[in-house]
Amino acid sequence: MSKQNESRSMSRSHTLQSHLVSPSDTNHLQTIFGGNVLAYIDEAAAITAMRHSGEIAVTASVDSVDFHSTVKSGDLVNVEAWIAKTGRTSMVVYVHVSVENPATGDTKTTTTSFVTMVAINQDRTPVEVPAVYAETEEEEAILELGRGRKRNE
Numbered sequence: 054m055s056k057q058n059e060s061r062s063m064s065r066s067h068t069l070q071s072h073l074v075s076p077s078d079t080n081h082l083q084t085i086f087g088g089n090v091l092a093y094i095d096e097a098a099a100i101t102a103m104r105h106s107g108e109i110a111v112t113a114s115v116d117s118v119d120f121h122s123t124v125k126s127g128d129l130v131n132v133e134a135w136i137a138k139t140g141r142t143s144m145v146v147y148v149h150v151s152v153e154n155p156a157t158g159d160t161k162t163t164t165t166s167f168v169t170m171v172a173i174n175q176d177r178t179p180v181e182v183p184a185v186y187a188e189t190e191e192e193e194a195i196l197e198l199g200r201g202r203k204r205n206e
């Protein structure tokens with residue numbers, strides 16, 4: 054059966070990675086280098102796309118990155134990623150980065166991003182990916198964000 058006729062849940066590929074920010078991750082203002090946040094985002098998006106497609110996935114484009122607030126040395130950073138949209142061989146991944154206060158569990162959004170990943174085979178040829186479906190209102194809201202996006206928007 055063609056993977057295009059399959060549909061997989063968003064929860065199946067949802068990814069959560071936590072990072073503790075060290076002084077070497079930060080600049081002279083003791084806030085994190087933007088490139089480190091981009092590396093977190095790219096890795097979480099790749100894992101999510103590989104889980105969803107069951108294939109190798111490469112970054113085709115980082116469609117948008119919005120830095121909402123800073124991250125400091127010693128902060129606990131959570132990076133969450135969900136499939137927000139699928140094409141024939143491409144997947145748009147929504148990535149949400151937040152800082153968590155470990156004492157209270159309170160979180161604050163620091164960065165949001167949309168990344169387009171493409172599933173490829175061993176010959177680096179793009180291969181079909183399954184569709185995606187939501188099971189919760191939060192996931193449906195992410196699919197709605199994905200539906201509203203055009204490439205590089």
Ligand SMILES: CC(C)(COP(=O)(O)OP(=O)(O)OC[C@H]1O[C@@H](n2cnc3c(N)ncnc32)[C@H](O)[C@@H]1OP(=O)(O)O)[C@@H](O)C(=O)NCCC(=O)NCCS
Pocket residue numbers: 111112113114139140141142143144169171173177179204
């Ligand atoms: C991404 C890549 C596999 C696309 O290959 P391609 O031969 O252009 O493939 P196609 O034209 O058939 O496009 C395949 C899919 O990728 C999408 N795509 C291609 N370039 C894209 C871009 N810049 N942004 C978003 N989507 C893109 C197409 O829209 C298509 O999606 P669909 O199948 O869902 O409709 C290829 O360009 C590549 O390998 N790039 C390098 C990836 C890489 O090394 N990333 C790490 C960065 S260091």
